Amino acid sequence: MNTIIQVEGLRKIYGETIAVDNISFEVHEGEIFGMVGPNGAGKTTTIECLEGLRKPDQGMIRVLGLDPQQDGHALKECTGMQLQESNLPARMRVWEALDLYASFYPKTANWKKLLVQLGLEEKRNTPFSKLSGGQKQRLFIALALLPEPQLVFLDELTTGLDPQARHTIWDLVRDVRARGKTVVLTTHFMEEAERLCDRIVILDHGNIVALDTPEALVRKLGVEERIVFTVEGTLPPDFEKAISGETWLEIQGDRVTIHGKNSRKVPLVSEVVNLLSVKGIRFHDLRTEQPNLEDVFLSLTGREMRE
Ligand SMILES: Nc1ncnc2c1ncn2[C@@H]1O[C@H](COP(=O)(O)OP(=O)(O)O)[C@@H](O)[C@H]1O
Ligand SMILES: [Mg+2]
Structure with missing residues (x-):
């Protein structure tokens, strides 16, 4: 496994922050x-410290073996960047932006092919200001991919997009990986991180609160899963005791939620369904809710992601 980026003891302070x-x-x-x-x-x-756009106060960074502060030029030639606050002149047409950016690099991908790959071919003559949010983001990804970089940085690439545009972008990012490239992205959508990333680092107030694969994070924390159903009549009082392991029951009217750790031998759902039928209890709308990164964040920090 080759290390592409190494960060040690990175610290950045703005005034009091x-x-x-x-x-x-x-x-x-x-x-x-x-x-x-x-x-x-x-x-x-x-x-932005990794990209060489901000200067760290402390710490060591190597990106593709280079120091972003010392070797910024060399680094820019082998990385692609999409910044959080990107913009282009309103009247610049899609093809003009690509043509202009291509002139910045000694060697670039064929931008006409990129347009096709990113589904922007029909928009090649459209001015930037007339593109939809998703089309603008795809254009920025195209610009980031133009120098055929080994490494691509994407900062909040799907913020402000509708779900469909977001899925299209996810597929694009997966394509980039499939071509052997490395992608570093940021997002404040836990679902996006979970669906898209091989490994994630969870940051909070400038600190790392966790770093692993999404699956391992969920598994390691042993976050609980939930079985939710509605019941006809009432549950017998001994129902909770009959379930093995550590569980707890929440009842609201005819709605029952059973919470249990997700690291069990027999899946909680099979045990619950089995018990319901053995005891002849009629139920409807049974579903399971698996823990996700949102739960992981909550259990690590005691806070919701979006407050
Ligand atoms: N240029 C800046 N000057 C002063 N404070 C900044 C600057 N950029 C970011 N900050 C502050 O640093 C913290 C981290 O910001 P940022 O890195 O933009 O976080 P994120 O991208 O996770 O939203 C925030 O408290 C933000 O207000
Ligand atoms: Mg940001």
């Missing part, structure tokens, strides 16, 4: 690495 507080992590070749956390967590500051 410690934006990034002594964090260390590595990014491996060929992975989609996500930096996740609420607004103000320090994601943009971190990614």
Whole structure:
């Protein structure tokens, strides 16, 4: 496993604000690495230090073996960047933007092909200001991919997009990985991180609160799963005791929620369904709710992501 990015003891302070507080992590070749956390967590500051756009106060950073502060030029030639606050002149047409950006690099991908890949071919003559949010984001991804970079940085690439546009962008990012490239992205959508990233670092107030694969984070914490159903009549009083392991029951009218750890031998749902039928209890609308990264964040920080 090749290390593409190495960060040790990175710290960045703005006046009184410690934006990034002594964090260390590595990014491996060929992975989609996500930096996740609420607004103000320090994601943009971190990614911009990696890109060489901000100067750290402390710490060591190597990106593709280069120091972003010393070797900024060399680094820009082998990385692609999409910034959180990107913009282009309103009247610049899609093809003009690509043509202009292509002139910045000694060697670039064929931008006509990129247009097709990103579904922007029909928009090639459209001015920037006439593009939809999703089309603008796709254009910025195209610009980031133009230098055929080994490494692509994407900061909040789907913020403000509708669900359909978001899915299209996720597919694009997966395509980038499939071509052997490494992707570092930030998002404040836990679902996005969970669906898209191979490994994620969860940041909060400039600190790393967790770093692993999404699956391992959920598993390691042993976050509970929930079985929810409506019951006809009432549950017998001994029902809760009949379920093995550590569980607790919540009853609201005819709605029952059973909470249990998700690291069990027999899945909680099979046990509950079995017990309901053995006891002849009629129920409807049974579903399971699996723990997700949102739950992980809550259990690590005691707060919701979006407050
Ligand atoms: N240029 C700046 N000057 C002063 N404070 C900043 C600047 N950029 C970011 N901050 C502060 O640093 C913290 C982290 O911000 P940022 O890295 O943008 O977080 P995120 O991208 O996770 O939302 C926030 O408290 C933010 O207000
Ligand atoms: Mg940001």
